[in-house]
Amino acid sequence: MPNGRGIASSKLAAALSKAEVDQYLKGLPEAAVFSIQALRKQVLELVPTGEEGISYAMPCVKLNGKAVAGYAAFKNHIGYFPHSGNIVTQLSSELAGRKQTTGGFQFGLGEVLPDDLVAKLVGLRLKELSEKYPDLDFKLY
Secondary structure (H helix, E strand, O other), rough: OOOOOHHHHHHHHHHHHHHHHHHHHHHHHHHHHHHHHOOOOOHHHOOOOOEEEEEEEEEEEOOOOEEEEEEEEEEOOOEEEOOOOOOHHOOOOOOOOEEEOOOEEEOOOOOOOOOOOHHHHHHHHHHHHHHHHHOHHHHHH
C-alpha cells in the first residue's frame, strides 16, 4: 500500500527484517552461525508471530514492537540478551558457570542452549511485557 500500512507492507517489513538478520549472519564463523541459527529457531518456535529485526546492532525477535530476545556473535562467544535487566537474575542458578550480567549472558560458539532454558527465558520476558503492557498480547505459544 502506498501509505506504508496494511498487510502488504507488514509482510515486506518482515521480509526486510529477516533479510537483515540473514545479512548479519554472513561472514560470521561457522560455529557462530550454527549457534545463532539454532537460537533463532528456538525463539521463533516459541513466538511464531514474532518479527525478526536488528536492535542495538544485533538480531532480535520482537512481538508487538517490543523486544523479546536478542543475540549476537562475538569473537569467543555468543551473547543472549533478553532486553530486560530482570530476566537473567531470575535464572542465575540455571545459568551458573556462564558469564552473566544483568542484561545478558554468554555461551560458547557452536553451543545450542537447551530448549527448556530458552523457553524459560522467553516466557519470563513475555510475562514481564504482558504486565507492563496489559493491552497488548504477549502469549507464549
